[in-house]
Amino acid sequence: MKSSRIVAVLALAVCCFVLAAGLAAAEEKLSLTGKIKGYDLEAKTVTIAAGDGKEMTFTIKSDKALQKLDDRLFKGDEVKIRYIIKDGTNLIKDNNDLKGTKPGC
Helix, strand or coil: HHHHHHHHHHHHCCCCHHHHHHHHHCCEEEEEEEEEEEEEEECCCEEEEEECCEEHHHHHHHCCHHHHHCCCCCCCCCCEEEEEEECCEEEEHHHHHHEEECCCC
């Protein structure tokens, strides 16, 4: 009797874990193309002016993406961004989520 309860509890725990992992993996990435208005390497942020004139600020989680701003991307360059919104913050999570539109970026 006790062993069947333990098995049931373990099965329920595994199901909850799989469900939580699936929800975490299902983050929908949004896209934006615009020009770099400015950036702050210490704060790990970049501000983009979209084609409609709207400005958005993004927090950069990837050190490689941040390095692009220091090496190849500059104020006024056009970029394509993929981002997620987490806790009200626009996040650029991966290196490939920040790309310049000119060759070599």
